[in-house]
Amino acid sequence: MNPHDRALSQAAARGDESAVRAALAAGARVDARDEDLRTPLLRAALADHVGVARLLLAAGADPNAPDARADSPWLVTGVTGGVRMMRTLLAAGADLRQPNRFGGTALVPAAERGHTAYVRALLAESDIDVDHVNRLGWTALLEAVILGDGGPRHEEVVRLLLAAGADPERGDQDGVTPHAHAVRRGFTGIARLLGPEVRAAAGRTS
Incomplete structure (x- = not known):
């Protein structure tokens, strides 16, 4: 990852909305992947950072982008149980039929x-x-x-x-x-x- 992409990924994971805005403004790619193919939105969803998720979605993030384990921002809401995140991603076009690595939906x-x-x-x-x-x-x-x-x-x-x-x-x-x-x-x-x-x-x- 380039420095801007890395900064965005890390900011999304810790829920730092100001740092997310700064990284995007500096040219970070909204769907950049880390070593596990996780997007910033997936990292935000895993930690239930709804405000960051909204920023990333507004910048064009994909709620269905899978990582190396076939998890996606949408699918992990079924694991975390985050209702606000679920609603946020559902409104952004989550694929209800998307399967996880076990073939199950969220x-x-x-x-x-x-x-x-x-x-x-x-x-x-x-x-x-x-x-x-x-x-x-x-x-x-x-x-x-x-x-x-x-x-x-x-x-x-x-x-x-x-x-x-x-x-x-x-x-x-x-x-x-x-x-x-x-x-x-x-x-x-x-x-x-x-x-x-x-x-x-x-x-x-x-």
């Missing part, structure tokens, strides 16, 4: 991590596919059960996904349903949410 890691506010906002404010299947054969609902801790946050994520139309009968690659996974893991609250009456109701409305 909703999938958010469900896994129990980011309830993020999941609620993303489902309400976009038309993201609630039943998207990643390379492991898992939907957001399956990830919330298989990789979650069974606690209140993951219970709420399950409620939100079901309310948004997630299919409680869609199993993993072996045909094991979210309900069966919840029972196996001893997640009684989630198992109750995914019980036979829920699946029957889903069948009646399909």
Whole structure:
């Protein structure tokens, strides 16, 4: 990286809006890549620096630019759970179908991590596919059960996904349903949410 690009990347990572403006004015490239192919916007998104993200987007930054790990500014919002950053990038043209290295959309890691506010906002404010299947054969609902801790946050994520139309009968690659996974893991609250009456109701409305 040249010195101006490096200054921009570092300023974005630490959330220094004045330094970002100065670097851009000095000729830094808004989508310059570091050694891991991360753009300044990706580094800002990782640290949830919304003000910096807005500056970079106004200068033409790409919310979907992937790095060496197939992460992008948009995709990492599902990891961090940053609702304001999610809304900022969504308004800037984020690709809802963009896959991460596991083949999942931003909703999938958010469900896994129990980011309830993020999941609620993303489902309400976009038309993201609630039943998207990643390379492991898992939907957001399956990830919330298989990789979650069974606690209140993951219970709420399950409620939100079901309310948004997630299919409680869609199993993993072996045909094991979210309900069966919840029972196996001893997640009684989630198992109750995914019980036979829920699946029957889903069948009646399909």
